Amino acid sequence: xxxxxxxxxxxxxxxxxxxxxxxxxxxxxxxxxxxxxxxxxxxxxxxxxxxxxxxxxxxxxxxxxxxxxxxxxxxxxxxxxxxxxxxxxxxxxxxxxxxxxxxxxxxxxxxxxxxxxxxxxxxxxxxxxxxxxxxxxxxxxxxxxxxxxxxxxxxxxxxxxxxxxxxxxxxxxxxxxxxxxxxxxxxxxxxxxxxxxxxxxxxxxxxxxxxxxxxxxxxxxxxxxxxxxxxxxxxxxxxxxxxxxxxxxxxxxxxxxxxxxxxxxxxxxxxxxxxxxxxxxxxxxxxxxxxxxxxxxxxxxxxxxxxxxxxxxxxxxxxxxxxxxxxxxxxxxxxxxxxxxxxxxxxxxxxxxxxxxxxxxxxxxxxxxxxxxxxx
Numbered sequence: 001x002x003x004x005x006x007x008x009x010x011x012x013x014x015x016x017x018x019x020x021x022x023x024x025x026x027x028x029x030x031x032x033x034x035x036x037x038x039x040x041x042x043x044x045x046x047x048x049x050x051x052x053x054x055x056x057x058x059x060x061x062x063x064x065x066x067x068x069x070x071x072x073x074x075x076x077x078x079x080x081x082x083x084x085x086x087x088x089x090x091x092x093x094x095x096x097x098x099x100x101x102x103x104x105x106x107x108x109x110x111x112x113x114x115x116x117x118x119x120x121x122x123x124x125x126x127x128x129x130x131x132x133x134x135x136x137x138x139x140x141x142x143x144x145x146x147x148x149x150x151x152x153x154x155x156x157x158x159x160x161x162x163x164x165x166x167x168x169x170x171x172x173x174x175x176x177x178x179x180x181x182x183x184x185x186x187x188x189x190x191x192x193x194x195x196x197x198x199x200x201x202x203x204x205x206x207x208x209x210x211x212x213x214x215x216x217x218x219x220x221x222x223x224x225x226x227x228x229x230x231x232x233x234x235x236x237x238x239x240x241x242x243x244x245x246x247x248x249x250x251x252x253x254x255x256x257x258x259x260x261x262x263x264x265x266x267x268x269x270x271x272x273x274x275x276x277x278x279x280x281x282x283x284x285x286x287x288x289x290x291x292x293x294x295x296x297x298x299x300x301x302x303x304x305x306x307x308x309x310x311x312x313x314x315x316x317x318x319x320x321x322x323x324x325x326x327x328x329x330x331x332x333x334x335x336x337x338x339x340x341x342x343x344x345x346x347x348x349x350x351x352x353x354x355x356x357x358x359x360x361x362x363x364x365x366x367x368x369x370x371x372x373x374x375x376x
Contacts (some may be wrong), residue, residue: 016199020206023080027210030072035218038064039228047107049229061227063106065215066234070099072211073237081203090129091244094122098163098240102233112299115232116160122240123159127152132247134158135254138267139343159243165280166239167232168287172307173317176230177216178325179279180238184208186276186332187245194252201248208241220318239280246273268339271347275335279306279328282354309361313368327357 042048042062049063074095077084085092101118104110127133133155137143146154170176188205191198218228230238253269266272274281283306288298296302310320331353338346 016196016202019080019203023076023203024206024210026079027072027076027207028214030075031068031211031214032217034068034071035065035215035228036226038062038068039218039226042228049106049231059224061229063229063231064103064233065219065228065230066102066106066232066237067099069211069215069230069234070095070237072214073207073241076207076210077204080207081200083200084204087200088126088130088132088244090125094125094240095237097122097125098236099233102231102236106231106233119160119163119236120156123156126244127155127159132244132251134247134250134270136250138253138270140270140347141344155247158247159240161284162243162246162277162280163236163239165277165284166242167235168305169280169283169307170230170235171305172311172320174216174220174321175307175317175324176235176238177212177219178321179328180242181209181212181216182325182329183242183276184212184245187242187249190249191252198252201245204241205245208238212238242277246277249273266339268335268341268343268346271343271350272335272339274347275332275350278331278350278354279324282306282351282358286355286358306358306361309358309365312365313361324357327360328354331357 039062042064047062047064048060050060074092078092097118101110101115105115133151134146135151136145166176166180169179184205188202188209191201191205215228215230215234218226219230221227250269250273253266286306287302287304290304291298291300291302306324307320310323311317315323331350334353335346335350338349
């Protein structure tokens with residue numbers, strides 16, 4: 001690889017852009033050509049997702065698409081952004097653990113507490129072992145620098161919440177995959193603008209995008225024999241990686257002791273990160289509140305998610321995913337234009353808009369029912 005970089009340098013071609021392009025291309029191709037084999041094995045061995053309480057599909061569908069996503073990300077990141085595994089020693093080990101737990105859950109359905117233990121382990125690895133943590137809230141609620149152990153606990157909880165939150169939005173075709181592409185693109189563009197030190201994270205983002213786009217080709221297919229879900233394997237991996245890139249993004253804006261790392265400062269960095277991941281955050285908070293209000297367990301499956309509400313409006317999976325992503329992109333855009341506002345006001349604005357989006361489908365459905373009743 002170093003000889004290849006030397007050759008590019010001599011020819012005047014930017015190594016970084018070649019890595020981004022090849023990382024995207026090869027991650028796309030690896031996933032694209034891996035999934036048909038996974039589908040074939042899944043059907044032969046009956047490793048399928050059975051329709052259940054939370055399901056929005058009526059037939060058994062292969063659900064091991066996450067294996068192909070891991071396969072391409074693991075290979076391409078190791079080749080084109082190998083510096084990441086030097087900087088964050090426990091990152092690859094964490095991905096392997098999530099892969100194992102995800103596959104086990106997709107095949108035999110693990111108990112919730114076992115998955116939680118695995119999520120705690122990988123979160124501890126990355127937070128304490130690789131020192132990827134939230135060190136400051138930049139004035140949110142009047143809090144700036146956080147005590148080390150409080151920072152560790154808060155960061156571990158953040159990882160666990162985001163891993164599970166992303167798993168919860170994976171309920172209809174295209175939503176989890178499409179939103180992960182959007183988040184990775186936004187973080188990747190941000191890292192690019194923040195300078196060369198962050199280029200490995202840009203490459204990681206492009207690798208994730210390539211892999212997930214290839215997965216979406218099959219996930220959104222109208223041809224039933226080619227259809228596949230990412231399963232818990234894919235949703236946990238993507239949730240973990242997006243939590244990782246999110247916290248790394250916030251960390252960029254904290255003053256570093258090392259002189260070779262450029263210093264940036266943006267008070268609203270944590271709020272921007274929340275805005276980018278607003279869909280899984282709001283959806284998870286909303287269903288938990290509804291379950292507690294109805295005196296049910298917050299872990300009990302139901303159909304109160306945003307995507308389930310849109311399906312009640314007789315929208316297709318594609319249309320529902322498209323409308324959800326467009327609305328939450330609108331929130332991200334507003335956050336960007338207001339990024340220099342007071343952080344607490346900006347955070348409140350983001351959350352209010354996020355929850356409004358969660359209840360717009362209910363208002364539309366109520367209006368349609370009232371109109372139908374008036375006609376009758």
